[in-house]
Amino acid sequence: ALELAARIQQLAVDVHSFTTNFPYNAGHGSLARGPELATALTLGVNWHLSRHFKWMCDWERTDFAGGNLAVLPEELFTFRAVMVF
Numbered sequence: 012a013l014e015l016a017a018r019i020q021q022l023a024v025d026v027h028s029f030t031t032n033f034p035y036n037a038g039h040g041s042l043a044r045g046p047e048l049a050t051a052l053t054l055g056v057n058w059h060l061s062r063h064f065k066w067m068c069d070w071e072r073t074d075f076a077g078g079n080l081a082v083l084p085e086e087l088f089t090f091r092a093v094m095v096f
Contacts, residue, residue, distance in 0.1 A: 016055035016069075023048050047077030067091045 024047050055069040069089045075082040 012059040014057040014059065016053075016057065018053040019051070020053075021048065021050045045078050045080050046075035046082050048075065050074050050076070063095045065093050067093065 051071055051073040053069060053071040055067065057065055057067045059065045067090070069087075071087045073085045073087075075084070
């Protein structure tokens, strides 16, 4: 059997998350200097060769937005082979 998978996920960090006086603020202002929003798209293909063996291929791209730093998108490709006894 061939299985196709897709997922979209998003992490939004409140800009006030690290602006409290204790324990994060050490006199340098907010530690929340990185991106405030991360959006990831994942595409996958699973190939079930039998009840005991399958191959899984996944590709994921994460884009970052907001904050004080420009962060390049990240891409990840994974390949797994699973054998169940």
